[in-house]
Amino acid sequence: MIHLKTLNKQQLSEFVSSGEFRKYDFLPITEHRAKSHIANPKATDEQTLLILAFDDERLAGYLGCFPDHFKIDGIRLNYAWLSTLYIGDQFRGKRIAQALLSKAFEAYDGNIALTEFTKEAESLYNKVGVFQYIQPKTGKRYYFRTDFQTIIPTKKPDTKSLKPLFGIADGMINSLISLKNSFKNQPDFKFEVIGKIDSESAGFISKFQSNRNADEINSLIENPWVLERETEDEKYMFSSYAKVFRYFWVKIYDENNTLITCSLLLLRDGHLKVSYLFTDSDLSRFIQFLSYFIIKNKVKILTSYQAELNKKIEETKGFPKIHERDLERRYLLHQQLLKNLSENFNPNFQDGDGDCVMT
Template sequence: MIQLKTLNKKQLAEFVSSGDFEKYDFLPITAHRAKSHINNPKAKDEQTLLILAFENEDLAGYIGCFPDEFKIENNRFSYAWLSTLFISEKFRGKRIAQQLLNKVFEEYNGNIAITEFTKEAESLYNKIGVFNYIEPKFGKRFYFKTDLATIIPTKKPKLKTIQPLFSIADGAFNGFVSLKNIGAKKPDFKFEIIEKPDEESTKFINQFESNRNTEDFKWMIENPWVLEDEKPDERYLFSSFSRIFKYFWVKIYDENNELICCSLLLLRNGHLKISYLFSNNKLDRFVDFLGWFVTKNKVKILTSYQTQLNETIKKKSNFPKIYERDLERRYMFHQNLIKNLPEKFNPNFQDGDGDCVMT
């Protein structure tokens, strides 16, 4: 028989500090991710953050919850994202995933959202029949270097034997691109790259409708789910360590030294994401900054779901991309969440909403 155990902030802290989370065949959470969940400013003390499934004394699986809020007029509406769902191979076929999901729905009264799901997870969510798709976000992925040595063998394993040839091709083409971009100049307008939002940033972004504020951004930056390290912990099946994982808070000014743009960037192993962007002006200066930043930090890929930004990039002939492709990010809301929100409610999601900014 499967027993479920729910953990709120206090219980999760005790679970990790006692070392109990490490005594199983696999980790249900990492210590630094638990710390981040506990410090989440959107999470209430009584809300469930992690649910464990046991058969006798054996950990069979788990599901993680990531509390969040919508700002609706002057009120705050609490809901949660599903952030992890894992069932051990030894316990597959016992409908444990369904039991964990049902417990999450019970804990949050169905106020559950999901994004960035795998095809297998999406199939499960559709099968249980309680989720509806809402309006997706459409984005772009811009490429600045080739990575044939990784991409081709991944898609066609039979070609792995000639991976060295792809590496040579990458080196030759990317060497040419590097020479082409070697003259990239630092923007001649004022900008700042700082560790986290300051008072000026706070005043600026308070002008905009957003699900997030500067306190949230500071929490994200100070409590990452991913730490910089060469080797991941193989007992945890989700993001935990990465060779490069850095946040950047960017401020762009106009010719009168007035702040016109703020953005939270996330760089992970050569992949740059525009997690949040606030601007009350044209984005030409921010795009010029991005072109320089990409070259300076040897960025391979830029992912952006910021429609206006992507349109501005397409108009910039000097932006150092070599290729681009379209993206779609889908979202699923539990039917109860949809019922509890105003009719035709626009969640106003940015790139980093959900747990995307954390991974």
């Protein structure tokens, strides 16, 4: 017999602090992700953050909800991003995923959004029949170093025995790339890299339309879903640990020492993302800084859905990319959420909106 249990802030806190969440065959959440959900400034005390599905007393699956809201003409519209959905192997085929989704729809009156879903999950969401696509974001993935020893065996498993050879090739090619990049100097203009948003930056970004303000972004920085550790937690099926996981708040100044650009960068195991970008400039200085940052931190990949930034990169000579490819980020919104939004409403999602800034 399948039954569901919903947890709000207080209930989730008790669930984790008691250690109860550890007693199952797989983890429905990690302790640090739970603390992050509880600290989310956009979540109210009553909102559902985690839904558990039980088959008798055994945990069969779970679904995570990440509350957010839009401000429309001064009126707050609460909704949630679905952040995790997992069903244990032995419980599949019992329509548990559909039951979890129905419970989330009920908890948020249909105000549900989705992005960064797998093809398998996308197929499920389309079968449910209540979601609609909105305008996707087009982006770019830029490559700065080779990683044949990871990419080729992943795509062609029968080449795993050749991994050491691919590693040697990576070493040789990347040494040449490093030599070439060693001639790029630190930018000659003023910039700062700090751990979170300061008062000067908060004042600057308040001029821009954004789904998150300085305090909300700082809260996410201070309460990460991913911690630095050598190995992942095998009992949790989503992101929990990485060898490198760091946020950088970047401030760029003009020749008069006036702040012109702020950005939140997320670096995870060589993969860089521009989660938030606020600028009064043509981005030339930011791209100079970005080139320097990429070389200094041995970044392998940059993923960006920042349209103006990508356009400017294409026009910039000397950006240290060796390859690029086009990307698309799709969004699914529940039909009820779309009904609650004005017909021409543009969410103006940045790269970090939703739960993307957390992973």
